[in-house]
Amino acid sequence: MIRTATLEDISQICLIESECFGEDAWNRQNFLAVLASDISKLFGYEKDKEIIGYAVVTVIFDEAHLDNLAVSLENRKKGIGRQLVSYILRYLKDIEIHKITLEVRKSNTAAINLYKSLGFAIEGVRKNYYKNQEDAYIMWRYDGKKP
Template sequence: MEFNINIATLSHVDGICLINSLCFPIPWSRAAIENEIVNENSLYIVALKDNEVIGYAGTWLILDEGHITNIAVHPKFRSLGVGSYLLKELMEQCKDYAIHHMTLEVRASNTSAQNLYKKFGFTNEGIRKNYYSDNGEDAIIMWKYDI
């Protein structure tokens, strides 16, 4: 399947909001997404197929670290490599911002996401107990050093 990766702009907010609502039990508000896209300390990218947002990924840029906030793919386009490509491109883009390490939290039950991150060299480094407010689930803290 062919798709393009672009830096997210405000024109992509509708598509990001749709995916956000389909993928997360407590989706971010439209205003929060808009703020992230224009925040100079954030980097968001989108996967586009025929100008439709089919996935997105974002990270906060903190000194030499990237803190991945979200990676999400529209359910119709899962298992096609979109998430892998988004993560790979996000890591490449972060190098332009002198980011050397990346971290994230992922639900303890989300083994498919954990496996994606492990495929790219992320390792489990800790647990945040009761991290998710919707159900009290723990988060696995993952890190990748020297991207």
């Protein structure tokens, strides 16, 4: 089940976050800021009363940015990442936001494949975007025609 995450979920989310992102991981404060924000949403995937994946999206004017997405290691390749992103795409459609963008490591084949399968395309590169100097691809998805 996918639902809006709450304060009680943040510890579990932080565990998954550091397992997934190492030195680039968000800290507790980053997630608390999302909970307190009017423009960001934190959605969690709950299974057996535990959060095993989550996604963060921010809406600014008419654009959304996918800020974070992760699934715990032992729950990968079961369709959970796809369900989380699809949920966000439906949420954005409901609030009439038709453009979404994100950054992803050039080497992150799993995430790139997932995004491509849901209609995102690579439109640019941010050089040295990550702490280890790796470049990011900038991906966009448009509901309907590209403006």
